Amino acid sequence: MPEHKFLKKQPKRLAVVDQAACTGCAGSPACVIFCETVMVKNQVVDAIRVVEAPQNPFELAVVEYDKCIGCALCAKVCPWDAITMYSHDEALEIAPSVTIIPHRPALAS
Ligand code: SF4
Ligand code: SF4
Numbered sequence: 001m002p003e004h005k006f007l008k009k010q011p012k013r014l015a016v017v018d019q020a021a022c023t024g025c026a027g028s029p030a031c032v033i034f035c036e037t038v039m040v041k042n043q044v045v046d047a048i049r050v051v052e053a054p055q056n057p058f059e060l061a062v063v064e065y066d067k068c069i070g071c072a073l074c075a076k077v078c079p080w081d082a083i084t085m086y087s088h089d090e091a092l093e094i095a096p097s098v099t100i101i102p103h104r105p106a107l108a109s
Helices: 030-035 073-077 088-098
Strands: 013-017 048-051 060-063 083-087
Touching: 013 060, 013 088, 030 048, 030 073, 073 083, 083 088
Parallel strands: none
Antiparallel strands: 013 083, 048 060
16 A cells, blocks of 8 residues: 555545446546545645546546545545445455456555
């Protein structure tokens, strides 16, 4: 796991996107918009992004685990219930199995 960009210790929980359930919000990803409102010491956390998904009409969301602080905002706003919060270790174990289109350093270990 790379060093966390915003926290001295790794967060207790992390968000996991089930990309099979993610629709990309038809090009206006709510999770990305809300994560961009999360700040740590005046810095925007910006821990979730969308990545090109050739088999899907829209890009799919993926979490960058060196930035996610586990605030759960994205999970609350996802209209497709595609985001679940897990404990730190569980999230890193589960994420690869529900990530169709990975994005580095999202799954870096
Ligand atoms: S994870 Fe949810 S909120 Fe984010 S793009 Fe996918 S469907 Fe939309
Ligand atoms: S849990 Fe918070 S910091 Fe992590 S991806 Fe979701 S909104 Fe961003």
